[in-house]
Amino acid sequence: MSLAICVFCASSSRIDPRHVELAEQVGREIARRGHSLVSGGGTMSCMGAVARGARDGGAATVGVIPEGLLELEVADQASAELIVTPDMRSRKGEMDRRSDAFLVLPGGIGTLEELFEIWTARTLGMHTKQIAILDPLGVYDPLRELMKNLADTGFARAKVFDAIGWTRSMDEAFDHLERSPVRIEATAEDYAEAEP
Incomplete structure (x- = not known):
């Protein structure tokens, strides 16, 4: 089964080079397993490395970048398809729409925002x-400790952990992504919890 895998990761150049190396390995693994990549459409740091790794392995890549970041992130013109969106919100929506699964690598606040949005939607049963x-x-x-504390203190339900795989190895991560997902049933309390 071939998946379009969206990778959320850092675009910062001030990080430990091991993270950039990991991103390139992820791209190569996407290709090796016969999948395609959906990324943030930039060439910097991990974002660029995962796309280059995927293409080096023969995978198709789709980059989605907001107009305002075209110059800042140096758009990935080598993508099979480069989509320019008007803003960040539409960028995330386009990435979500084009993806079958999501892999999150270490990153900054942008990566965390992407993670929490897709994680919340999965927890609420809005996608599988x-x-x-x-x-x-x-x-x-x-x-992870923060999320455990939120569950322990009642601010999050324990099932938030059913909606995500916390992995340390490449094989573990990809094996998780390739599993048939189980729908997480949301309750009225779950929706109330998500409101401001």
Whole structure:
């Protein structure tokens, strides 16, 4: 089964080079497993590395970039398809629409925003697409602890963890993404919890 895998990751150049290397390996693994890539459409840092790795392995890549970031992120003109959206919100919507599964690598606040939006929608039963975090260096360990604390104190339901795979290895992450997803049933309390 071939999947269009959306990868959320860093575009910052001030990070540990091991994260950029991981992103390139992820791109190559996407290709090796016969999948395609949907990315943020930039060439910098991890975002560029995952796209280059995927293309080097023979995978098709789709980049989605907002008009305002065309110059800042240096648009990935080598993508099989480069889509320019009017803004960040429409960028995320287009990436979501074109993707069958989501892989989250270490990143900054933009990556976290993308993660939380797609994770919340999965928890509320708005989609059944698989989500995995691949974090071999433990960058997201404090986030996992925070989410456990939110569940322990009643601010989140324990089923938030059913909606995502926390992984350390490439095989574990891709095996999770390739599983048939199980629908998470939302309750009225879940929707009330998501309101401001």
